[in-house]
Amino acid sequence: MTTSTGPRGAVRSDRVGAVVLFALAVLYGLDASRISYSFSSDPLGPRVFPLILAGVLALLSLIYFFRPGSSEPWPQGRLLASSIAIPGLVLVATLLLEPLGFAIAITLLVTGVGRIFGASWRFALFAGIVQAALWFLLFRYLLEVYLPGGSIFGF
Amino acid sequence: MDLSYLWTGFSVALSPMNLLIGFVGCFLGTMIGALPAIGPINGIALLLPIAYTMGLPAESTMILLAGIYSGAEYGGRISSILLNVPGDAGAVMTALDGNPLARQGRAGEALMISGLSSFVGGILGVVGLTFFAPLLSGLAIGFGPAEYFVLMIFAFATLGSMVGSQPVKTLIGCVIGLMLATVGLDATSGAYRFTFNEPELGDGIEFVVLVIGLFSISEAMLMLEHQASGGSIIKIAGRTFARWADIVRCTGATLRGSVIGFIVGVLPGTGASVASAVSYTTEKRISDRDGTFGKGDVRGLAAPEAANNATAAGAFVPMLTLGVPGSGTTAVMLGALMLYNIQPGPQLFAERPELVGGLIASLYIGNVLLLIMNLPLVGVFSRVLTLPNWILVPGILVLSIVGVYSTHASMLSILMMLGIGVVGWLLRKLGFDMAPIILGFVLGRVMEVNLRNALAISGGDLSILFQSTISIVLWIMAAAVAILPFVLSWRARQVKATAPQLLS
Numbered sequence: 001m002t003t004s005t006g007p008r009g010a011v012r013s014d015r016v017g018a019v020v021l022f023a024l025a026v027l028y029g030l031d032a033s034r035i036s037y038s039f040s041s042d043p044l045g046p047r048v049f050p051l052i053l054a055g056v057l058a059l060l061s062l063i064y065f066f067r068p069g070s071s072e073p074w075p076q077g078r079l080l081a082s083s084i085a086i087p088g089l090v091l092v093a094t095l096l097l098e099p100l101g102f103a104i105a106i107t108l109l110v111t112g113v114g115r116i117f118g119a120s121w122r123f124a125l126f127a128g129i130v131q132a133a134l135w136f137l138l139f140r141y142l143l144e145v146y147l148p149g150g151s152i153f154g155f
Numbered sequence: 156m157d158l159s160y161l162w163t164g165f166s167v168a169l170s171p172m173n174l175l176i177g178f179v180g181c182f183l184g185t186m187i188g189a190l191p192a193i194g195p196i197n198g199i200a201l202l203l204p205i206a207y208t209m210g211l212p213a214e215s216t217m218i219l220l221a222g223i224y225s226g227a228e229y230g231g232r233i234s235s236i237l238l239n240v241p242g243d244a245g246a247v248m249t250a251l252d253g254n255p256l257a258r259q260g261r262a263g264e265a266l267m268i269s270g271l272s273s274f275v276g277g278i279l280g281v282v283g284l285t286f287f288a289p290l291l292s293g294l295a296i297g298f299g300p301a302e303y304f305v306l307m308i309f310a311f312a313t314l315g316s317m318v319g320s321q322p323v324k325t326l327i328g329c330v331i332g333l334m335l336a337t338v339g340l341d342a343t344s345g346a347y348r349f350t351f352n353e354p355e356l357g358d359g360i361e362f363v364v365l366v367i368g369l370f371s372i373s374e375a376m377l378m379l380e381h382q383a384s385g386g387s388i389i390k391i392a393g394r395t396f397a398r399w400a401d402i403v404r405c406t407g408a409t410l411r412g413s414v415i416g417f418i419v420g421v422l423p424g425t426g427a428s429v430a431s432a433v434s435y436t437t438e439k440r441i442s443d444r445d446g447t448f449g450k451g452d453v454r455g456l457a458a459p460e461a462a463n464n465a466t467a468a469g470a471f472v473p474m475l476t477l478g479v480p481g482s483g484t485t486a487v488m489l490g491a492l493m494l495y496n497i498q499p500g501p502q503l504f505a506e507r508p509e510l511v512g513g514l515i516a517s518l519y520i521g522n523v524l525l526l527i528m529n530l531p532l533v534g535v536f537s538r539v540l541t542l543p544n545w546i547l548v549p550g551i552l553v554l555s556i557v558g559v560y561s562t563h564a565s566m567l568s569i570l571m572m573l574g575i576g577v578v579g580w581l582l583r584k585l586g587f588d589m590a591p592i593i594l595g596f597v598l599g600r601v602m603e604v605n606l607r608n609a610l611a612i613s614g615g616d617l618s619i620l621f622q623s624t625i626s627i628v629l630w631i632m633a634a635a636v637a638i639l640p641f642v643l644s645w646r647a648r649q650v651k652a653t654a655p656q657l658l659s
Contacts, residue, residue: 017585021327028334031349040344042607043615049603050337050348057330060323069321071586075380083376083580087573090372090552094569097560109556110549116379119545127546135553145208145561 014068021061029054082116089113101150106132160504161285164512168520173218176211177517180219181524184226187242189536190547191234192378194243195227195427195467196484196590200370201551203491204363204558213495214510218517220488221471225277225518228427228464229525232269233537236456237262237389245427245463248435252448252455254389259451263395268402268453269460270529272409276461277522279413280420280468285515287421288504292476295501300608301619305629307602310423310479312633314591316640317425324587332595333602335360343607355567362490363562364572365596369589370487371555372576375548377583388540391533397453405457408438416462420469424594426482430466431459468518475499475511478601483590489597498601 032050040046075083093109107128114124139145167173187198199220206216231246236253249269256265298306315326338349339359350356412434419430438458439448448455470481478499480486492499497507504511529536559572579589613619620626 013585017582028349035341035346035348037341037344037346040346042343042611044607044610046341046344046346046348049606050334053330053334053337057327057334060327060330064323064327067323069324069586072380072584074584079380083379084577086376086379086548086552087372087576090556091569091573093552094556094560094566097556106553106556109552113375113549113552114545117382117543117545117548119543124545127549131546131549131553135550135557139557143205143209145205145557147557147561 010071010073011068013074014071015065017071018061018065018068021064022058025054025057025061028057085116086113089116098148099151101153102136102147103132104150106135157289158285160289160508160512161516162512163508164514164516167214167509167513168218168516173215173513173517174520176215176219177222177521178524180222181226181521181528184223184228185230185233185525185528185536186226186539187223188227188230188246189233189539190230190242190542191238191240191540192242192381192544192547193374193551194231194245195224196243196487197370197374197551198223198227199484199487199491200366201554201558203366203487203494204562205554207363207491207494208558208561213492213497214513216491216495217488217510217514220491221514221517222521224484224488225464225467225521226525226528228277228467229270229273229529230536231463232273232460233266233533234540236265236269237391237537238387238540243428245431245466247428248431248459249456249463251435251459252450252452255449255451256453256456257389260392261394261451262389262391264397264401265453265456266391266533267395267397267530268405269456270526270533271397271402272405272412272457272461273464273529274522274526275409276413276416276464277468277525278519279410279461280417280465281515281518281522283417283465284468284471284518288472288476288511288515291472292501292504295477298477298501298625299623300605300612302623302625302629303605304602304609305620305626305633306423306477306479307598307605309629309633309636310594310598312637313422314424314594316636317422317429318591319588321586322640324585325591328582328587328589328591329595332592332597333599334595335365335592336596336599337603343604353567355565360571360596361563361568362494362596364559364568365575366487366490366593367555367559368572368575369579369592371551372573373579373583373589375551376576376580378544378548382544388537391537401453405453408442408454408458409461411438411441412458412461413465416465417469419462420466420481421472423473423477423479423481424483424486424591426470426484426590427463427466430462434458434462464522471514471518475503475514476501480594480597483588483593486590486593486597490593493597 029051032047032054035047037046089109089112093105096105110131111124111128114127139147187193206219231242232249235241235246235250236257239250239254241247241250253265311329314329315322319325338356340357341348347357415434416430419425419433435458438454442454470485473479473481474485474489480489559568609619
């Protein structure tokens with residue numbers, strides 16, 4: 001596998017994670033202090049609980065920063081690109097779902113992800129067509145879940 | 156004791172429709188468990204939105220999900236034993252002795268022994284659930300807002316203390332979940348919080364979107380990196396019937412595993428991974444006189460398998476009686492009930508006997524079905540081990556899209572699912588577990604509402620949180636649980652310091 005970060009890399013990514021979480025706590029706390037309301041039937045109101053959470057997260061992220069634990073190495077190069085491509089393909093497939101219909105969008109998704117997971121073009125395409133057909137039949141006729149047929153085909 | 160809810164439940168669970176649903180759940184669950192990469196929580200996350208969209212009534216959805224949950228705890232042993240790759244954290248311990256047994260050519264026996272101990276653990280767990288849940292529900296009737304708030308504190312203390320090796324990360328996960336729960340309209344004051352003027356966020360973050368993002372998008376991304384690790388699948392060869400002597404030898408381990416599993420299951424938030432680890436180490440301490448554990452000892456296989464199945468039943472106790480999930484998987488099921496506008500609590504037993512009883516009755520039926528499925532038909536399920544990731548992962552993604560699309564057909568939902576998935580992946584790479592986030596999310600509203608109600612009753616006086624006996628007991632329990640790891644590590648150091656003299 002193309003990963004090369006050792007324990008030092010793990011500590012560094014934990015530190016970065018802690019800083020990001022601390023920033024999140026601060027931003028969340030700031031936004032919480034600006035919640036506008038005119039009346040609340042309880043003495044705390046809508047601001048206090050979020051402010052407590054922001055405080056707890058800030059404290060925990062400080063502990064996390066100074067006592068980092070263990071984490072997994074990060075993927076690099078092609079592996080990283082492939083990891084990001086998975087949600088990317090899901091996004092493309094959902095964008096195509098309404099115009100092209102379930103069958104085509106899912107064929108593309110299954111083929112693309114199949115390729116990422118090491119299938120040859122022929123196998124991936126075959127899996128794409130078969131899965132699209134099987135899922136469509138299962139949802140449409142057995143489970144009766146509505147799926148778009150594709151607006152360009154007039155469905 | 157009044158067990159009439161159970162008879163109502165059996166009449167619900169034995170209706171032809173619910174029997175079929177229970178059977179499908181057990182079957183799918185065993186398959187999901189047997190798949191080397193995914194476990195019960197992923198399976199439930201994927202199938203929950205589809206069950207909801209199909210318009211199944213709440214009790215049928217619960218029966219389906221409970222079948223998947225228990226089925227996956229049975230099926231998890233198959234990939235642990237034959238492939239040495241556990242499907243989820245709860246099946247890790249099963250591989251320690253199960254895989255060596257398989258490598259000695261005793262795979263069939265290992266599967267049968269673990270199947271039997273799964274059944275004993277499962278049934279004892281359900282019996283415990285049947286009797287313990289009404290008791291706890293009776294006790295919880297006296298809970299007011301202050302007690303509920305302290306109960307949540309206890310739940311998070313247990314989580315931080317017992318789940319995972321990195322308590323800070325577990326607690327951060329809980330807080331993130333609690334924060335996500337604050338998004339949307341605040342019912343008490345009518346204020347919109349953290350919605351960034353996005354009307355769709357007014358109702359808060361959709362549960363289905365969060366669960367699918369955390370447990371299937373991030374899982375799919377992670378599977379890409381983990382796929383190179385696969386070992387070789389061991390064929391089921393040799394005798395398929397376990398030796399009678401081995402079964403007898405496992406009795407103690409199975410019974411102890413069941414009890415430990417049930418107790419860990421009842422504790423809020425701690426699921427199969429904690430239960431199987433505790434029962435394995437306990438059994439090793441009690442039974443491992445000749446150092447055979449880890450080399451294929453049947454007792455080391457029976458104990459964690461009984462434990463993780465007993466946990467699945469035990470985890471329903473706090474979920475159904477207090478509305479506090481006993482494990483990550485029951486947290487997802489609690490969220491499922493919330494989709495149906497059902498808030499579990501002590502009233503549930505009185506108000507919805509068909510739901511609670513149907514669920515519990517289906518666990519009895521399910522365990523019998525699962526024993527039948529998992530002994531003679533284990534060869535069928537072991538076939539799924541050969542399913543390549545290039546077929547499985549796209550399938551998971553298709554189910555994710557259909558799940559989110561069919562419950563909330565909006566672009567924002569899909570974008571949020573993907574965003575949550577990527578953030579979940581980043582967090583998992585950093586060593587965070589996803590279950591605490593879901594627990595925080597499902598408990599967030601209840602925790603805040605009860606705190607605010609308690610202070611509304613007392614007029615802002617914080618001492619209400621320390622007034623009743625129940626709250627004080629819960630505070631003490633929370634403190635005890637929080638201190639526990641420090642005591643244990645101190646004792647371990649003491650033992651280590653004195654052990655060398657004893658051993659030599």
